[in-house]
Amino acid sequence: MSQTPVSERPLAVDICGLWTVYGGGNAPEFVVHRDLDLQIAQGEIFSLVGGSGSGKSTLLRQILGLETPTRGHVSVMGQAPHQADPRSAASRVGMLFQQGALFSAFSVLDNIAFALRELGHLPPDLVRDAALVKLQMVGLEAKDASKMPADLSGGMVKRVALARALIMDPPLLLLDEPTAGLDPEGADGFCDLLLAMHRELGLTVIMVTHDLDTLLELSSRVAVLAGQKVVAVGTPREVIATPHPFIQQYFGGGRGQRAMALLDTQSPGAAEPLAPSA
Amino acid sequence: MAIIPAASDTTDADPIAGEAAPRVALHTGSGEPVLHALGEWTAARLADVRLWRSLQASLKEHAGGSTHSVAWSLEDVQALDHIGAQLLWERWGQAWPADLNVTEAQRALLERVARFTQQPQPPPRPSLWQRYLGLGDGVLALLSHLHSFTSLLGQLLLDTLRLLRAPTRAPWRDISGHLFHFGATALPITALVGFLIGVVLAYLSAQQLRQFGADAFIVDLLGVSLVRELGPMLAAILVAGRSGSAITAQIGVMRVTEELDAMRVMGIPQGFRLVMPRALALAVAMPLISLWTTVVALLGGMVAADVALGISPTYFIQALPGAVDLANLWLAVGKTAVFGLLIALIACHFGLRVEPNTESLGKGTTAAVVTSITVVILVDALFAIAFRDVGV
Numbered sequence: 022m023s024q025t026p027v028s029e030r031p032l033a034v035d036i037c038g039l040w041t042v043y044g045g046g047n048a049p050e051f052v053v054h055r056d057l058d059l060q061i062a063q064g065e066i067f068s069l070v071g072g073s074g075s076g077k078s079t080l081l082r083q084i085l086g087l088e089t090p091t092r093g094h095v096s097v098m099g100q101a102p103h104q105a106d107p108r109s110a111a112s113r114v115g116m117l118f119q120q121g122a123l124f125s126a127f128s129v130l131d132n133i134a135f136a137l138r139e140l141g142h143l144p145p146d147l148v149r150d151a152a153l154v155k156l157q158m159v160g161l162e163a164k165d166a167s168k169m170p171a172d173l174s175g176g177m178v179k180r181v182a183l184a185r186a187l188i189m190d191p192p193l194l195l196l197d198e199p200t201a202g203l204d205p206e207g208a209d210g211f212c213d214l215l216l217a218m219h220r221e222l223g224l225t226v227i228m229v230t231h232d233l234d235t236l237l238e239l240s241s242r243v244a245v246l247a248g249q250k251v252v253a254v255g256t257p258r259e260v261i262a263t264p265h266p267f268i269q270q271y272f273g274g275g276r277g278q279r280a281m282a283l284l285d286t287q288s289p290g291a292a293e294p295l296a297p298s299a
Numbered sequence: 300m301a302i303i304p305a306a307s308d309t310t311d312a313d314p315i316a317g318e319a320a321p322r323v324a325l326h327t328g329s330g331e332p333v334l335h336a337l338g339e340w341t342a343a344r345l346a347d348v349r350l351w352r353s354l355q356a357s358l359k360e361h362a363g364g365s366t367h368s369v370a371w372s373l374e375d376v377q378a379l380d381h382i383g384a385q386l387l388w389e390r391w392g393q394a395w396p397a398d399l400n401v402t403e404a405q406r407a408l409l410e411r412v413a414r415f416t417q418q419p420q421p422p423p424r425p426s427l428w429q430r431y432l433g434l435g436d437g438v439l440a441l442l443s444h445l446h447s448f449t450s451l452l453g454q455l456l457l458d459t460l461r462l463l464r465a466p467t468r469a470p471w472r473d474i475s476g477h478l479f480h481f482g483a484t485a486l487p488i489t490a491l492v493g494f495l496i497g498v499v500l501a502y503l504s505a506q507q508l509r510q511f512g513a514d515a516f517i518v519d520l521l522g523v524s525l526v527r528e529l530g531p532m533l534a535a536i537l538v539a540g541r542s543g544s545a546i547t548a549q550i551g552v553m554r555v556t557e558e559l560d561a562m563r564v565m566g567i568p569q570g571f572r573l574v575m576p577r578a579l580a581l582a583v584a585m586p587l588i589s590l591w592t593t594v595v596a597l598l599g600g601m602v603a604a605d606v607a608l609g610i611s612p613t614y615f616i617q618a619l620p621g622a623v624d625l626a627n628l629w630l631a632v633g634k635t636a637v638f639g640l641l642i643a644l645i646a647c648h649f650g651l652r653v654e655p656n657t658e659s660l661g662k663g664t665t666a667a668v669v670t671s672i673t674v675v676i677l678v679d680a681l682f683a684i685a686f687r688d689v690g691v
Contacts, residue, residue, distance in 0.1 A: 112343050125658040137382070140346035150416050151385045157415040167422075171656040189342050190380035221407070 030062040032096075033193055033225040034084055039093035041079055053079050054090070055249035063192070066219055066226040066239050070260075070271065071246030077229045080246070081195055084227065085116055098192060111136035114193045115186030119201055121178040123170040123185070129156065130166035133185045140189075155184040160214055176207040180214070187218065194218075196228035200235045212238055233272070233280035245271070319344060319377065321354050325361045326372070331398065333370045334361055340376055340383025358390065370398035373405050384412045448648050454570040455578055455644065461571065473576035481542045481577075482584030486591060489537050493592040496533060497525065497599025505607040514608045518615055521600040522623035527690065530593030531631045532679060535638040537592075538585060539671040543646040546577055547667035550650025551660040559651070569651070578643040585639025586632045593631070626690035634682045638675050645671040 041053040053076040061067045069077045082088045083095050086102030095102060098113060105113060123132050134152035137143060153163055159180040170178060179199065186194060199215065200208035212235055219226055230236050236243065237257050244254045247267040253260045261272045261281065271277065321338040344350055361369075373379065373387075388409065393416060401409065425433065462469045504520050550573060553559045562569060597619070604610040649667035653659050 109343055112341070125656055126661075137342060137346075140342060142348040142351055143342070143346050143382070147382070147385055147389065150389065151382050153417070154381060154385065154412055154415040158411065163417060163420075169658065171654065171658055190382075221411070223404075 030064060032060055033063045033065070033098060034059070034061040034227065035094075035096040036060070036080075037094045039083075039095065040091045041076065041083070041088075042091045052249055054093075057093070057246075057250055059244060059251055059254070061225065061227060061242075063225050064223060066215075066228070066241045068236050068240040068243045069227065069229045069246060070236065070243055072267070072271075075246040076249065077246055078197065081197060081227070081229055084195065085114060086110070108140075111191065112189035113191055114195060115189075115191040116195045117179070117182050117186050117197065117199060119198045121170075121182035123173075123178060123181060125170050127170075128166065129161075129168050129170070129173070129181050132170065132181060133188055135185070136188050152184075152188065155188055156181070158187075158218070159184045160210075175202050176204075176211065179203065179211055183214070183218070187222070190222065192223075193225045193227070196226065196230070198230055198232070199228055200230065200232050208232070208235065215239060233276055234283065237280050237283075320350050321345060321383070322357050323354075323361055324357075331370050333372050333398070333400070335372045335374075336376045336387070338376070339378040340386065341378050341380045342382040345382055345386065369396065370400075371396045372400035374400055374402065376405070379405055379408060381408065381412060384408045385416070388412050388416060444648075447652070448644065451570070451574060451644055451648055451651075455575055458568075458571045458575040459579075462575065470572055470576050473572070474580050477577050477580035478584055480545070481538065481581050482587060485538060485541060485584075485588055488541070489534055489588055489592045490595045492537060493530065493533060493596035494599035496529065497521070497596035497601075498603045500524070500529070500596075501600040501603035502607055505604065509608065514610060515618070517600075517604050517608060517610060518618040519622040521597060521604070522619050523627065523691065525593050525596045525600065526623050526631055527627040528679075528683075530596055531589045531635045531638065532675070533596070534589040534592040535585065535635065535642070535675045535679075536672055538581070538588060538639070539642045539675060540668055542581060543642045543671045544664050544668050546643060546646035547650040547653070547664045548660065550647060551653035551663050554651070554653045555655050555657070555660060557655070574644070574647045577647060578640055581639040581643040582636050583639070585642070586635040589631060589635040589638075624690040630682070630686055630690060634679065637678060637682075641674055641678060642671045645674060 036057060036059040039054050039057040039059075043051045043053065057080075059080075069080060071077050079088060083090055084097055084102060086097075086105065086107075089103045097105075100113075102114075123129075124135065127135065130149065130152050133155055134148050137148045137151060138145075153166060156166055157163065161177065161180055161184070165173075165177070165181075170181070173181065196215070200211055203211060215226065216239065218224060226239075228239070240257055242255060243257050243260045244251050245260060245263075245265070245268055246252070247265070252265050253263040253268060255263075260268065261277075272281070318337075319339045321336070321340045321344050324335045324337060326333040326335050338344070345354070371387075371391075376383075384405075393413070395413070501517060501521055504517055505514070508514055508517055508520070550559070553573075559569065562572070601612050601615045604615060605612055646667045649663045649670070653663040
């Protein structure tokens with residue numbers, strides 16, 4: 022695959038002049054995003070960073086179409102998310118929720134196959150086989166298919182949730198704290214899996230994470246949200262070098278230093294952006 | 300060389316999907332005939348029932364049964380996802396066609412599907428021995444329920460003794476709160492149901508009694524059946540559905556959110572703080588709700604008797620004490636107190652057994668309601684046998 026510069030690739034997500042304001046009327050206004058601009062190219066692994074309450078999750082929900090911005094323009098794969106046909110949502114964007122959000126009444130296989138089954142008239146055998154392929158792609162075994170979510174470990178829940186998010190081959194994958202609640206080994210394994218999926222399926226990945234190891238290992242670009250705006254966008258190294266007080270505080274602490282030291286020992290290119298496959 | 304569309308291909312090009320419709324066309328040239336896949340082979344397209352049917356028809360026409368022996372070309376496919384690849388792979392009988400023309404990305408996709416597609420294993424049928432063991436598991440589970448219910452009952456006894464020894468240190472606020480939620484807020488619904496049942500019962504009885512000229516006996520009939528049996532049962536079943544499920548859900552959610560573990564870690568006894576207040580509150584509230592339901596049901600019966608048989612409310616009220624022995628009322632109060640205690644204990648029992656997941660919470664709540672209603676009816680039958688000589 023050729024390495025196309027980020028700026029020349031088509032956009033996966035285009036956010037222009039975004040305002041999100043809660044309250045209003047009698048209640049005091051609370052501004053989450055103030056005239057925010059953000060462009061994410063196809064094939065990137067893009068991370069959103071910011072303190073608690075900086076509007077990262079709100080931004081993710083707006084990209085998903087779960088919330089509508091007060092003002093401004095959000096376009097996902099050239100389409101406004103809240104105007105798109107909800108029936109084909111699973112084929113546009115996949116979402117991995119922090120706790121997995123598996124349907125506890127369904128088996129693993131039924132969880133993965135759910136969106137496909139609801140789509141309409143596909144034969145049950147085809148749906149089952151397609152779900153089994155996705156199950157094994159995320160590193161689980163076919164015998165896990167009949168298990169119930171309650172019987173799965175935290176790492177397995179995340180993997181099943183990832184398989185479910187990818188069942189319709191969406192070009193865009195959103196991750197909310199992908200490694201939260203996993204042990205170090207599990208987190209490493211899950212990061213490797215995400216990189217493999219990104220490479221094999223040519224995904225655009227957007228994630229929100231506080232785990233600096235994950236952030237620095239995976240991200241091709243990072244955007245820092247602070248003071249209702251994007252204060253820096255660029256590769257992790259570029260962002261860390263930005264002389265902004267929040268960024269210096271965020272990456273300059275003990276955890277940030279350790280993660281940076283680890284990143285320096287790693288081979289360069291692990292987090293290079295990849296062009297989407299044909 | 301030319302792509303020869305089959306007769307059905309002209310209809311294949313769906314008026315809506317147009318070029319995007321997944322379809323095949325037979326490409327005959329100098330050598331072997333090649334099947335060209337065209338259009339978008341994606342889940343969204345394949346799930347459209349018309350596109351699916353026309354694709355199946357054109358596959359059947361061009362390829363018949365032995366699809367994998369034909370040469371295939373996927374070069375002109377506009378889009379191919381895992382579902383499309385899965386369909387092709389299954390169409391090929393899970394084997395590579397002898398001659399296949401694909402792009403690099405398509406091959407990677409197909410190889411992934413080929414690698415991970417496997418024959419589903421039929422679920423193993425349980426052997427006779429396993430069924431025997433399953434029966435044993437069922438018996439053991441029942442015994443374990445009985446065991447923990449008995450210990451809950453014993454713990455309640457100990458906790459009540461503790462309450463009596465030091466009444467000032469009891470969780471009175473909890474008890475009064477539960478009393479309000481289980482009792483006061485249940486009054487409207489029990490009144491509505493009780494009144495309607497009273498009306499229906501009086502109307503139906505009136506029709507029969509009139510045939511024998513025994514109109515005046517409607518007071519005896521309604522009085523005994525409502526005071527002794529129907530009032531307490533109606534109230535108990537409503538409370539079991541309403542408060543029983545609430546108790547199980549409350550305690551179950553505390554398990555899911557680890558609040559129960561937090562209580563244990565802090566050394567706070569669950570029996571004294573969770574089970575006893577609910578059991579006592581329901582044991583007090585239940586007879587009161589039952590009395591209330593009975594009174595409102597009698598009121599409904601009185602109205603219906605006036606309308607259907609012309610029996611005046613004054614006569615009804617005057618005749619009632621003579622028709623129903625006071626012992627019936629005491630019996631009803633006594634057994635509804637037992638019902639209340641049982642409903643609360645069963646609900647707590649299932650709530651404490653909830654495992655930390657939502658599936659188990661739903662099952663526990665259902666089990667609590669079903670079990671408490673069943674137990675209430677069973678215990679009512681026992682009361683009926685034990686006190687068959689009292690009040691009638």
